[in-house]
Amino acid sequence: MKHLRSIDELGHDGVVRLLELTTHMVEINSRQVPKVPALRGRTVASLFFEDSTRTRLSFETAAKRLSADTMTFSVSTSSVNKGESLRDTVETITDMGVDAFVVRHKSTGIPWQISDWTDACVVNAGDGWHQHPTQALVDCFTVRQALGRDRFDGLTLTIVGDIKHSRVARSNISAFSMLGANVVLVAPPTLLPPDVSHWPVEVSHRLDEVLHRTDILYMLRLQSERMSQGHVPNLREYAEAFGLDARRVGMLPPGAVLMHPGPMNRGVEMLIDPSTLTNSLIHQQVSNGVSVRMAVLFDLLAGESSASHLAQEAS
Amino acid sequence: MSNMVMSADDVRRAITRIAHEILERQHGPAQLAIVGLQRGGAWLADAITAAIRHIEPSTNVPLGYLDVSMHRDDIGLRPVVPGAISRIDFPVDGATVVLVDDVLYTGRTVRAAMEGINTYGRPRAIQLAVLVDRGHRELPIRPDYVGKNLPTNLVDDVRVASEGVVVTRDGTT
Amino acid sequence: MTRPAEVSAVGRVVLKDGTIVDSRGEQRLDVAMENGVVTEVGIELRGDRLVDARGCVVAPGFVDLHAHLREPGKEEAETIETGSRAGAKGGYTALVAMPNTDPPQDSVAVIDFVREQGKRAGLLEVVPSGCITLGRQGEALAPLAELTAAGVRLFTDDGSGVQNELLMRRAMEYARGLGVTLAQHCEVTSLTKGAVMNECQCCTSLGLPGWPSIAEELMVFRDIELARLTGARVHFLHLSTARSVELVRAAKRDGLPITAEVTPHHLSLDDTRLTSFDTVFKVNPPLRSLGDIAALRAGVRDGTIDALATDHAPHPRRDKELSLDQAPPGMLGLETALGVALGVLDVDLVHLVRIMSTQPAAIAGISDRHGRDIEVGAPANVVVFDPDLSWTVSPDSLSSKSRNTPYVGMTLRGKVRHTFFNGVATVLDGDAQR
Numbered sequence: 030m031k032h033l034r035s036i037d038e039l040g041h042d043g044v045v046r047l048l049e050l051t052t053h054m055v056e057i058n059s060r061q062v063p064k065v066p067a068l069r070g071r072t073v074a075s076l077f078f079e080d081s082t083r084t085r086l087s088f089e090t091a092a093k094r095l096s097a098d099t100m101t102f103s104v105s106t107s108s109v110n111k112g113e114s115l116r117d118t119v120e121t122i123t124d125m126g127v128d129a130f131v132v133r134h135k136s137t138g139i140p141w142q143i144s145d146w147t148d149a150c151v152v153n154a155g156d157g158w159h160q161h162p163t164q165a166l167v168d169c170f171t172v173r174q175a176l177g178r179d180r181f182d183g184l185t186l187t188i189v190g191d192i193k194h195s196r197v198a199r200s201n202i203s204a205f206s207m208l209g210a211n212v213v214l215v216a217p218p219t220l221l222p223p224d225v226s227h228w229p230v231e232v233s234h235r236l237d238e239v240l241h242r243t244d245i246l247y248m249l250r251l252q253s254e255r256m257s258q259g260h261v262p263n264l265r266e267y268a269e270a271f272g273l274d275a276r277r278v279g280m281l282p283p284g285a286v287l288m289h290p291g292p293m294n295r296g297v298e299m300l301i302d303p304s305t306l307t308n309s310l311i312h313q314q315v316s317n318g319v320s321v322r323m324a325v326l327f328d329l330l331a332g333e334s335s336a337s338h339l340a341q342e343a344s
Numbered sequence: 345m346s347n348m349v350m351s352a353d354d355v356r357r358a359i360t361r362i363a364h365e366i367l368e369r370q371h372g373p374a375q376l377a378i379v380g381l382q383r384g385g386a387w388l389a390d391a392i393t394a395a396i397r398h399i400e401p402s403t404n405v406p407l408g409y410l411d412v413s414m415h416r417d418d419i420g421l422r423p424v425v426p427g428a429i430s431r432i433d434f435p436v437d438g439a440t441v442v443l444v445d446d447v448l449y450t451g452r453t454v455r456a457a458m459e460g461i462n463t464y465g466r467p468r469a470i471q472l473a474v475l476v477d478r479g480h481r482e483l484p485i486r487p488d489y490v491g492k493n494l495p496t497n498l499v500d501d502v503r504v505a506s507e508g509v510v511v512t513r514d515g516t517t
Numbered sequence: 518m519t520r521p522a523e524v525s526a527v528g529r530v531v532l533k534d535g536t537i538v539d540s541r542g543e544q545r546l547d548v549a550m551e552n553g554v555v556t557e558v559g560i561e562l563r564g565d566r567l568v569d570a571r572g573c574v575v576a577p578g579f580v581d582l583h584a585h586l587r588e589p590g591k592e593e594a595e596t597i598e599t600g601s602r603a604g605a606k607g608g609y610t611a612l613v614a615m616p617n618t619d620p621p622q623d624s625v626a627v628i629d630f631v632r633e634q635g636k637r638a639g640l641l642e643v644v645p646s647g648c649i650t651l652g653r654q655g656e657a658l659a660p661l662a663e664l665t666a667a668g669v670r671l672f673t674d675d676g677s678g679v680q681n682e683l684l685m686r687r688a689m690e691y692a693r694g695l696g697v698t699l700a701q702h703c704e705v706t707s708l709t710k711g712a713v714m715n716e717c718q719c720c721t722s723l724g725l726p727g728w729p730s731i732a733e734e735l736m737v738f739r740d741i742e743l744a745r746l747t748g749a750r751v752h753f754l755h756l757s758t759a760r761s762v763e764l765v766r767a768a769k770r771d772g773l774p775i776t777a778e779v780t781p782h783h784l785s786l787d788d789t790r791l792t793s794f795d796t797v798f799k800v801n802p803p804l805r806s807l808g809d810i811a812a813l814r815a816g817v818r819d820g821t822i823d824a825l826a827t828d829h830a831p832h833p834r835r836d837k838e839l840s841l842d843q844a845p846p847g848m849l850g851l852e853t854a855l856g857v858a859l860g861v862l863d864v865d866l867v868h869l870v871r872i873m874s875t876q877p878a879a880i881a882g883i884s885d886r887h888g889r890d891i892e893v894g895a896p897a898n899v900v901v902f903d904p905d906l907s908w909t910v911s912p913d914s915l916s917s918k919s920r921n922t923p924y925v926g927m928t929l930r931g932k933v934r935h936t937f938f939n940g941v942a943t944v945l946d947g948d949a950q951r
Contacts, residue, residue, distance in 0.1 A: 053426050057414065061436075062463040065414035067424070116838040136840030137713075137725050138794030157842070158724030199724055222721035223729075331419045332426075 031334035032151040033325050034140045035160040036203040044166065044207055045179075046333065050324035051170050051317070057094065058320055068097035071128040071330050075101045076118075076143075077154070078134040083291070084154055084163075084318075088131045091322035097330070100127065115139070116146050123147040128330055132156070150329040158194045164290055165200035167321045169208060171313045172245060175286055182209035187239055189215045189271055190249030190298055191260075193222050197290045198249060202230060205245075213239050215271065219260040220251075236271055240280040248273055248289045248298050264297050274300035286310050350492055350509035355475065358491035359388070362473055363395035365489050366442060367403075374468045375439040376403070381457050382411040382427040385445035387506060388475055392444055406434035410443075415456035436465030442488075446504040448474040451485030476509055478502055528565030529556070530940065535570025535901060538866045539577055539890040540875060548575055550897040553940040558892060568945070570901045573934055576870045577888050578610025578641075578898040580877040582700075582778055583675070583754060583826035584851060586612075586643070588634060589627065590619025595831040595918045597631065600851070601640035602951075603829070603917040605943035607851040608933035610898035611642040611878070611887045612829075616653070617676035623648035623659040625667045632668070640943045640951060641936075642898075644881055646671045649688050649699060655680050658688055665695045670882030673700035675754055678736050680706060685740065689749035698776075698880065700752040703736035703761070704802065713841050715788040715803040723792065725841065728803045730758040737761045741768045741775060752880055753777040755828050757802040759812030766821040776880050778826035779813050781857035782848060786923060796837045796844035797923045800830070803846075817862055817872060824877040827854050831919035849922040852915055856929025859904055866904065874900075897940035906932045916949055 033039060039047070057063055073092040077085050085101070092099045102122065119130070129150040132140050137157035144151045155161040173179060186205045192198045192214050202212050206229045213231045214221065225232060233239050240246070251267060261267045273287075278301060281287075287309045293299045303309040328334045350358070370376055378396070380389025386409055393407045413426040443457050458470055475491035480498060494511070496502060501512040532548040537558070547562035548555060548570075586600040595603075597614070604612050614631055616622030622631060628645045635643025647664040651657045653674040661672060672692065678701055679685045692699050709732045714720050716727025737753060741764060744751045756762060756777050768775045782800060787807050790798040798804060816822040830847025837844050858869065878888025889895045910924045936944040943950055 050426065053411070053414070053429055056429050056431070057463075060432075060463045061465050064463060066459070067414045067419050069419075114835050114838045115840070116835075134840065136842045137723055138841045141794040142796075142838075142840070160724075194724075196724060199722070222724075223716050223727055224718045224721050227718050228721075327414075331424050333423050335423050 031329055032140065032144055032153075033162055033329060034144070034151060034153045036162050036165050036200045036207070039162060041207040044169070044204055047166055047321070047324050047328060048170050048173060050328055050332065051166070051320050054320040054323040054327070055317070057323070064094050064096060066096045067327055067331050068092065068095035071097045072126060073097045073099050073129045073131060073326060074122050074127045075099065076104070076122070076130055076132045077102070078104050078132075079155070081133055081155070084133065087318040088152075088154060088322050090319050091326055094319065095323055095327055097326065100125070115142070119143050119146045123149055129326065152325060152329065155196055157196065158199070159196050160200050161196040162200050163322055163325055164197050165204040166325070167314055167317050168201055168247070168288060168290075169204050170321055171288070171310050171317050172286065174313065174317070175310050180209045181205060184209075184244040185211045185213060185242055186245040186247060187213045187215060187243040188247045188249065189236060189273075191220045191251050191255060192216050192249070193220050194252070194255075195249050201247065202228060210245070213243070215239060217261060217267075217270070220255070236277065237280065240277060241282060243281060244285050246273070246281060246285060246287050248287070250290070250292065250294050251297050268297050268300060272298050272300045278306060281308070288314060291315070346510055346512045348508050348510050349494060350476075352507050355491070355506055355508060358475060359391050360395050362489045362491060363392050363399055366392070366471075366473065367396060367400060369471070369488070370440065375406075375435075377406045377408065377434060377436070377439045377441050379408045379410050379432065379441055379443050379461065381443060381445040381453060382409055382430070384447065384504065385443075386428070388446055389444040391506065392473065408432040408434065410457055410460050412453055412456040412460050415460045417452060417456065430460070432464050436461060436467050438466070438468050440469045440471065441467045442471045442473050444473045446475050447502055448472070448477045448485070448487050449480060451481045451483035454485050455483055475504055476502060530566045530568060530937075530942075531562045531564035532568050532570040532575050532899070532901060532935075533562070535573045535575040537575045537891050538870050540867070540871070541890055542867060548891055548899070550899070550937065550940045553897055555891055555893055555895045555897055568901070568935055568942075570935070572905070573901045573903045574866055575891060575899060575901050577874045577878075577891060578900045578936060578938065579608045579855070579873045580881060580883070580887050581609050581612040581827050581829070581851065581854075582671075582752075582824055582877045582881055583780075584612045584614060584829040585617065585831065585847070586614045586631070587831060588618065589630065593833050593918070594836075597634040597643060598638040598640070599916065599918040600829070600831070601635060601638045601643060602949050603849070603851040603915065605640045605936045605938065606916045606933065606947075606949055607854055608900035608902055608936055609641055609851060610900070610936065610938045611644060611881070611883055612851075613644045613646050613671055613881050615675045616646050616648045616673065621648050621653050622646065623651055623653070623664075625663055628664060628667050628669060639938075641938050642883070642887070644671075644883060645669060646673055646675075646700070648672065649674045649679055650684065653677055655684065658684070658691065661688070661691055661697070662695060665697055669697070671698050671700055671752070671880070673702065673754065675700065675702045677706070678702045678704045682739065682743070686743050686747060689743055689747040689751070693747055693749040698750040698752050698882070700754050701736065701740050702754050703733045703740070703756070705732045705735050708732035711842065712803070713799060714791045715805050717788055717806055719788050719791060725791070730760060730805070730809070733758055733802055734760045734764065737764045741765070741773065744768075744773055744775060745771070750774040751776075755780050755783065755802060755826065756813070756822070757783045757805050757809060759809050762812050762816035762821055766816070766819075769821065776823040776876075777816075777821065778824040778877075779817065779822050780826060780828045781850060781854045782923065784810060784813055784817070785857050785861045790923070791841075794841060796839065796841055797848060797921050799841060799844055799846045800848055801846040814862060818864055823872065824880060825854065825858055825872045826877065827851050831917055832921050833919055834921075837921050847921070849915070849917050849919060852917065853910060853922060853924045853929060855902060855933060856908065856931045857924065859931035860929055897937050899937045900933060901935040902931060902933045904931050906930070908932050
């Protein structure tokens with residue numbers, strides 16, 4: 030059984046395959062009737078333990094456009110019955126006849142644990158601070174589309190913000206590196222993980238020093254809780270050192286693009302309205318979400334990754 | 345054992361004849377459009393469109409391509425790897441769409457193609473042009489324009505290209 | 518040879534053809550036991566019941582300084598009876614029961630209850646430890662004198678460490694007056710909030726909050742200096758880092774009455790195990806780096822580490838089937854300790870017996886009846902184990918009520934064949950007898 034749980038597990042070839050599949054899906058989404066019967070008869074269950082209307086809807090739309098049936102379980106942690114373990118929940122849903130789980134949870138590792146308890150495919154829609162592989166695929170696809178190139182050799186991706194707590198950062202570091210980009214991380218030391226020496230990255234604590242050689246500027250959201258946890262003294266100081274304002278936009282080289290996984294914290298990391306910027310790819314990131322997720326679901330349930338699953342069914 | 349059943353010249357003549365037949369059959373003002381099925385029908389659609397434009401240079405005949413892999417009925421029986429991307433950048437509503445494929449066999453590809461075309465709009469009519477009809481239909485599909493009727497065995501392998509059509513029996517060359 | 522069912526009965530039991538290993542070295546001799554004591558040691562002994570010990574080591578029964586028996590309060594994970602049985606299977610004739618029960622072992626009533634339950638099970642000696650602070654809350658001292666009068670010799674808040682420096686100082690001064698030992702779970706909790714695994718490269722990639730080594734080392738350093746100041750006897754529970762070993766080594770060089778233990782899992786499993794996201798590897802203190810493991814093993818070899826203690830921590834399956842951050846830490850240890858230790862420690866059998874029996878018995882204050890040389894007159898608390906027997910850990914063969922062991926499916930070298938508690942066979946041919 031194949032899953033989409035992390036970019037590293039997917040590997041370079043898997044990343045490229047899904048990006049190419051996405052172009053098919055973009056075309057389908059441009060049709061008058063953006064729907065194909067490819068996953069007819071399949072059921073995709075969303076298991077979201079963290080609130081995320083946007084990602085959840087993106088996955089559900091993707092499933093429906095491929096004619097799959099969907100089931101939605103929005104479980105806020107406070108309402109999870111302690112008596113029923115996560116395993117029980119997964120096994121019950123599996124018994125209802127599910128082909129794929131799309132899971133988002135605030136704890137790292139849940140997609141791997143779930144894989145042990147079900148025969149269905151598992152798609153990681155975000156686990157703790159660990160991985161958010163579909164977001165990374167959306168981001169790579171958006172850059173490919175915007176810059177008109179399949180590989181990013183010679184380009185520098187600069188990720189700014191709370192790297193330590195960011196699954197988007199971890200997935201993007203892997204994905205963009207696989208496609209040849211140089212990756213620079215910019216953050217105060219308290220917002221970097223304990224030891225990044227084994228990551229293919231450069232680290233800087235001064236945003237102004239790296240802007241001139243940044244081709245893709247990726248801003249991360251800073252949660253206000255980080256202040257109370259002692260990671261930054263206050264949000265104003267953070268915004269001054271790491272926030273994107275008009276001056277910093279002006280320091281970017283021509284052709285550079287701006288990205289943000291959303292939602293944005295205006296006044297913290299974003300001090301300028303990106304809709305006024307011509308080089309912002311934030312809208313495209315949102316609109317590509319459905320196409321990428323269609324590619325992921327198709328690949329797992331009907332495409333190349335489904336081969337072992339189909340063989341199992343046939344035997 | 346291989347047999348060339350159509351030479352390059354035979355193919356060329358068939359294409360020209362089909363182009364004439366398509367034009368003859370058009371009545372009324374409905375827009376004619378040619379759609380080649382990826383991948384085998386793409387070159388043939390190009391050739392038929394070129395022939396049509398040669399015969400009637402003033403007629404605008406849009407050309408598109410359709411990848412049917414997402415509409416197949418055997419998804420779930422074996423892994424599907426989509427071919428080249430579809431490109432239909434003209435209006436389909438009310439048009440007469442001629443689907444073009446190199447070989448007509450079970451008819452399932454054409455059925456998938458008809459379903460695929462419907463996601464772009466509602467054509468006034470759908471017609472089918474194939475270079476070779478090798479029989480063994482599994483669905484009630486029939487071609488409107490045929491280059492050559494070619495009875496074959498199920499085990500035969502049929503290869504179609506502008507250079508000619510080759511039938512190989514028993515997998516030997 | 519006598520069949521197992523017959524050996525539990527009274528009579529002269531002889532362990533035949535084994536090799537005695539204790540503080541005097543190795544001796545190929547038979548051992549006769551009767552009425553709960555060793556009555557003869559010699560060659561070609563005869564007796565009413567003969568027990569085969571060919572190819573095996575005959576040693577003083579193991580003593581575990583650190584087991585969580587979960588009773589009272591969490592009997593679905595383990596009871597004193599099932600935990601005792603697991604201990605007997607592992608070759609133990611005594612174990613120190615940790616006090617983080619519910620209610621905790623900070624009153625004579627609970628201490629007596631635990632001891633009585635152990636006697637009722639009759640499988641080994643359950644030695645209750647007492648809390649250092651009331652309710653293990655770390656705010657006020659528990660009634661240490663009262664508990665000492667009730668027979669407690671070892672005090673700990675295990676599960677937590679005592680965070681407050683002044684309180685720890687007072688506890689040490691008080692303990693010195695009573696002649697008892699304080700055992701510390703070294704963890705500065707302000708540095709380990711939410712931590713799930715060792716703070717290292719691995720936790721960086723996995724995006725998990727890390728448990729930095731310094732959170733243990735700071736408290737080890739603090740308690741060594743407080744011990745220096747107060748003269749109290751301090752024992753460090755489950756040390757896990759290289760620096761902790763160094764600190765203890767230096768303290769011993771200075772002649773301080775400091776002892777330390779290490780668990781089999783900290784000697785054998787490293788932090789990369791967590792990449793499987795299997796909660797069975799979540800433990801407190803966490804699994805550490807290969808460098809730490811090497812230093813711990815060296816610490817055992819050179820005597821810096823006095824004892825191997827299991828930190829046997831049973832959890833029911835449901836509790837472990839949660840996310841990594843929500844699952845409780847802890848793994849089983851009693852039934853696999855010997856097999857793991859023989860596999861990873863480069864020490865001779867005499868040293869092994871010292872760290873699994875003699876020294877833990879001394880630290881627990883039970884040397885009069887456990888960990889003693891096998892000689893005439895000694896209580897018959899004996900383990901017979903085959904140091905070369907390979908066996909695969911299977912969940913069905915475990916006597917513990919829980920199954921959270923990381924060694925499932927692994928092949929270990931070294932297995933207990935028979936265990937005798939007060940002269941009565943609790944384990945024969947690997948099977949529990951009661």
